[in-house]
Amino acid sequence: xxQSKVQILSxxxxxxxxxxxxxxxxxxxxxxxxxxxxxxxxxxxxxxxxLVADLAEATEVVAQLLAxxxxxxxxxxxxxxxxxxxxxxLVPGITLHQAGNTVDDWRKYCADADAGISSAVAxxxxxxxxxxYSGAGNGRLTTLLPPLHIALVPESHLMVxxxxxxxxxxTPLPANIxxxxxxxxxxDIEQTMVVGVHGPLRLVVIVIEGH
Amino acid sequence: MPSKVRVTLFVTCLVEQVMPEIGIAxxxxxxxxxxxxxxxxxxxxxxxxxxxxxxxxxxxxxxxKTIAALEKSEIVVLPSGSCTAMIRKxxxxxxxxxxxxxxRAVALAERTLELSEFLAKHDLLSPRPLGGNVTYHDSCHMxxxxxxxxxxxxxxxxxGMGVTEMQESDxxxxxxxxxxMKMPEVASAMRTExxxxxxxxxxxxMVTADPGCLLHLRLQPDANRSFWVRHLAEVLEExxx
Amino acid sequence: xxxxTGDFRKTARQAIDDKRLQAALESATEHFRAGxxxxxxxxxxxxxxxxxxxxxxxxxxxxxxxxxxxxxxxAVANGSTVHWAEDSGAAANIVLDIAxxxxxxxxxxxxxxxxxxxxxxxxxEHNGLEVTETDLGEWIVQLAEEAPSHIIAPAIHKTRGEVAxxxxxxxxxxxxxxxxxxxxxxxxxxxxxxxxxASIGISGANLIVAETGSVVLVTNEGNGRMxxxxxxxxxxxxxxxxxxxxxxIAAAWLSLLARSATGQPLSIYTNIISGxxxxxxxxxxxxxxIILLDNxxxxxxxxxxxxxxxxxxxxxxxxxxxxxxxxGGHAYxxxxxxxxxxxxxxxxxxxxxxxxxxxxxTLCGACLDVCPVRIDLPRMLLELRADSVKQGLVPRHERxxxxxxxxxLQSDFLTTAAATxxxxxxxxxxxxxxxxxxxxxxxxxxxxxxxxxxxxxQKP
Numbered sequence: 001x002x003q004s005k006v007q008i009l010s011x012x013x014x015x016x017x018x019x020x021x022x023x024x025x026x027x028x029x030x031x032x033x034x035x036x037x038x039x040x041x042x043x044x045x046x047x048x049x050x051l052v053a054d055l056a057e058a059t060e061v062v063a064q065l066l067a068x069x070x071x072x073x074x075x076x077x078x079x080x081x082x083x084x085x086x087x088x089x090l091v092p093g094i095t096l097h098q099a100g101n102t103v104d105d106w107r108k109y110c111a112d113a114d115a116g117i118s119s120a121v122a123x124x125x126x127x128x129x130x131x132x133y134s135g136a137g138n139g140r141l142t143t144l145l146p147p148l149h150i151a152l153v154p155e156s157h158l159m160v161x162x163x164x165x166x167x168x169x170x171t172p173l174p175a176n177i178x179x180x181x182x183x184x185x186x187x188d189i190e191q192t193m194v195v196g197v198h199g200p201l202r203l204v205v206i207v208i209e210g211h
Numbered sequence: 212m213p214s215k216v217r218v219t220l221f222v223t224c225l226v227e228q229v230m231p232e233i234g235i236a237x238x239x240x241x242x243x244x245x246x247x248x249x250x251x252x253x254x255x256x257x258x259x260x261x262x263x264x265x266x267x268x269x270x271x272x273x274x275x276k277t278i279a280a281l282e283k284s285e286i287v288v289l290p291s292g293s294c295t296a297m298i299r300k301x302x303x304x305x306x307x308x309x310x311x312x313x314x315r316a317v318a319l320a321e322r323t324l325e326l327s328e329f330l331a332k333h334d335l336l337s338p339r340p341l342g343g344n345v346t347y348h349d350s351c352h353m354x355x356x357x358x359x360x361x362x363x364x365x366x367x368x369x370x371g372m373g374v375t376e377m378q379e380s381d382x383x384x385x386x387x388x389x390x391x392m393k394m395p396e397v398a399s400a401m402r403t404e405x406x407x408x409x410x411x412x413x414x415x416x417m418v419t420a421d422p423g424c425l426l427h428l429r430l431q432p433d434a435n436r437s438f439w440v441r442h443l444a445e446v447l448e449e450x451x452x
Numbered sequence: 453x454x455x456x457t458g459d460f461r462k463t464a465r466q467a468i469d470d471k472r473l474q475a476a477l478e479s480a481t482e483h484f485r486a487g488x489x490x491x492x493x494x495x496x497x498x499x500x501x502x503x504x505x506x507x508x509x510x511x512x513x514x515x516x517x518x519x520x521x522x523x524x525x526x527a528v529a530n531g532s533t534v535h536w537a538e539d540s541g542a543a544a545n546i547v548l549d550i551a552x553x554x555x556x557x558x559x560x561x562x563x564x565x566x567x568x569x570x571x572x573x574x575x576x577e578h579n580g581l582e583v584t585e586t587d588l589g590e591w592i593v594q595l596a597e598e599a600p601s602h603i604i605a606p607a608i609h610k611t612r613g614e615v616a617x618x619x620x621x622x623x624x625x626x627x628x629x630x631x632x633x634x635x636x637x638x639x640x641x642x643x644x645x646x647x648x649x650a651s652i653g654i655s656g657a658n659l660i661v662a663e664t665g666s667v668v669l670v671t672n673e674g675n676g677r678m679x680x681x682x683x684x685x686x687x688x689x690x691x692x693x694x695x696x697x698x699x700x701i702a703a704a705w706l707s708l709l710a711r712s713a714t715g716q717p718l719s720i721y722t723n724i725i726s727g728x729x730x731x732x733x734x735x736x737x738x739x740x741x742i743i744l745l746d747n748x749x750x751x752x753x754x755x756x757x758x759x760x761x762x763x764x765x766x767x768x769x770x771x772x773x774x775x776x777x778x779x780g781g782h783a784y785x786x787x788x789x790x791x792x793x794x795x796x797x798x799x800x801x802x803x804x805x806x807x808x809x810x811x812x813x814t815l816c817g818a819c820l821d822v823c824p825v826r827i828d829l830p831r832m833l834l835e836l837r838a839d840s841v842k843q844g845l846v847p848r849h850e851r852x853x854x855x856x857x858x859x860x861l862q863s864d865f866l867t868t869a870a871a872t873x874x875x876x877x878x879x880x881x882x883x884x885x886x887x888x889x890x891x892x893x894x895x896x897x898x899x900x901x902x903x904x905x906x907x908x909x910q911k912p
Contacts, residue, residue, distance in 0.1 A: 180721060
């Protein structure tokens with residue numbers, strides 16, 4: 001065994017009182033309208049939330065957002081939901097790269113992209129958060145480098161809070177999980193809030209109701 | 212409260228030697244309220260300054276001396292939140308290694324009350340109509356040490372004093388016992404903040420239940436004498452005349 | 453010796469005289485205090501959650517070895533490499549070694565107090581590596597070649613004009629000193645170049661989770677994600693006390709952390725790293741190294757100061773401390789300032805190095821009030837003061853005065869005699885209200901004692 005490890009472990013006290021087994025925290029939190037709570041919490045953190053009736057409407061919203069942002073290059077994650085959208089028909093003239101298909105210059109595409117589009121494993125109502133897992137077709141940089149992050153998420157992925165999420169973590173965990181609770185921000189200069197630092201300047205979550 | 216119960220008044224060392232007017236006000240107040248009380252001999256200091264600076268042997272000796280002088284009393288009242296906290300909260304811990312003394316400390320702790328706590332608990336004040344406006348400083352030992360936020364306000368209200376709350380009424384004034392001597396510029400800056408917040412209420416008087424805070428606040432250079440800091444006992448005594 | 457009482461006072465005095473710094477300190481801490489209050493009011497049963505997390509932290513520390521070994525097992529199973537470092541030098545050398553073996557020349561860092569503790573930047577730069585801080589506040593203080601002055605808001609003490617100048621000098625072109633948004637955009641653009649080209653990303657960890665061998669890093673800016681996703685190699689340095697045994701406890705921890713620090717329910721990005729990129733991940737680091745650092749923590753377990761290891765590093769105690777709010781962070785002379793710094797710095801680095809810190813407090817108890825895990829800092833400050841006396845770290849004249857005063861007060865006769873003598877001296881020298889002695893203003897004794905009045909009033 002590593003010498004430093006041995007030294008450190010030996011320095012730890014072995015004369016500790018036996019603590020009783022602690023019952024885990026049970027969050028009894030819930031909200032009469034989880035969607036409304038999610039929207040409120042996200043907007044409080046300067047994120048944007050759109051509620052749409054179906055995937056078609058969601059797709060329209062994405063098209064509008066991309067057009068309004070003047071987006072020319074876009075990076076997209078891959079999963080069943082996102083793969084069912086006709087991306088190339090969406091905004092004519094747009095250059096699109098998909099996470100699973102273009103690994104080689106993936107980093108450059110994300111760095112140059114005007115928008116990154118993802119889904120989410122879960123939404124957390126309490127904190128207005130989006131939960132993202134890395135994996136096949138799901139890069140980290142898609143939702144990190146571009147200035148605009150758009151997420152399309154079925155309503156059925158909505159959970160109450162972090163405590164519910166940790167009960168449903170997969171085994172094994174993906175290499176990276178990010179819980180995103182708004183666009184990036186800082187108040188490091190004279191305590192003045194500025195939205196948009198290193199991560200996206202804008203976060204739009206489109207919740208597909210009834211999905 | 213039964214008239215046969217005798218109260219022991221422990222004025223505390225700062226009052227004894229530096230600000231006797233607080234003790235005098237307390238004594239006169241008690242007399243006017245018809246409270247039978249005694250002022251014991253054999254008391255000098257509860258030991259807190261020594262405890263706070265890490266001089267435990269000195270603190271221990273004074274703790275024992277204080278317990279011996281007070282333990283025959285039925286009720287002990289102090290016009291000082293910090294000394295009350297010392298006796299009630301620290302003595303049992305300080306003497307934890309000597310079981311006989313621990314028991315004596317615990318017994319005394321159960322009978323020791325701060326002034327406003329005593330007056331509120333036994334409902335001793337007769338209500339008076341509104342006659343003045345003050346602001347109240349929650350000293351650290353009173354609010355965080357003993358949990359006594361309501362009692363001083365209750366007795367002030369009973370005495371006809373309207374209390375206009377300052378911002379951060381429970382922010383430390385900077386006395387901290389010997390701290391004000393060890394780090395005078397920080398203590399002074401803290402005092403300035405407290406006085407400004409108090410003056411901002413528009414009340415002419417700031418009231419406190421701790422002689423230590425009082426002493427420190429009154430030492431402000433350029434103190435504008437039209438805004439004054441007074442002890443709870445002084446205000447209550449004046450109103451009772 | 454790093455910080456004596458005199459050192460603290462000197463830097464505090466400068467901070468107190470600096471009107472602008474005072475306004476900045478007040479505005480920042482007020483904002484955080486109000487945020488915390490709002491967040492706590494909104495959360496049901498938060499007091500019970502605090503008790504729960506306190507018990508969990510205490511129980512974890514009582515079995516720290518078990519949890520650390522579980523962490524290592526699970527981290528290795530993810531493909532991470534776990535290193536153990538006994539002290540600062542060992543940890544810094546492990547980082548340097550990794551950098552050398554990979555031929556790395558540039559490093560990006562996200563904000564990490566523990567890397568300040570081990571003087572990592574200096575060590576790496578001294579050995580030819582380029583190190584860029586990426587948290588905006590940390591980058592600003594790095595450009596200014598200063599130490600951070602608050603655990604959560606490192607550049608509290610800098611004005612926008614000062615920041616603009618630092619950025620202009622660094623970038624080689626003008627930055628508008630009034631436009632804070634422009635400065636932030638400039639930082640985004642400038643630091644992105646560093647993120648994209650760096651070979652190594654170094655972070656700390658807000659906590660690590662033994663159950664899955666994961667590192668958890670929270671930021672608002674996104675630099676934590678950048679540093680741990682862009683470079684090929686990610687190195688996380690973390691204190692051995694920062695472990696949560698499982699995800700249920702981690703969730704409680706995260707629920708209290710940001711709420712206590714700024715009032716946010718969660719930081720913008722909660723980043724959970726469980727090993728390097730998997731074979732079908734489009735991106736992510738190829739290597740993840742986790743350095744578990746002791747540096748004085750292990751020997752505190754099981755003793756009267758073990759509680760200090762429960763700290764979540766939220767900064768709530770700084771935001772309420774009336775001493776910190778006047779003196780500022782630099783007065784402490786340690787990467788850890790404020791109430792937690794006053795206790796943890798002497799404990800980790802030596803009381804003889806930081807004799808002034810346990811004195812830098814009025815014991816007001818505001819810190820204990822707000823600590824999410826109810827760490828009894830006032831109790832430990834008192835213990836450290838008693839230790840200071842026992843170890844002879846209290847100046848001789850002070851010791852002499854306290855011992856003499858203690859002896860006098862033990863005797864009713866000596867007390868009365870001494871007080872009488874002082875009163876005679878006061879009358880002789882015409883001292884009424886106060887006197888100046890050794891640079892201190894002391895209150896004068898009253899003309900007559902309370903007991904004297906009482907005796908006279910008793911006379912028929």
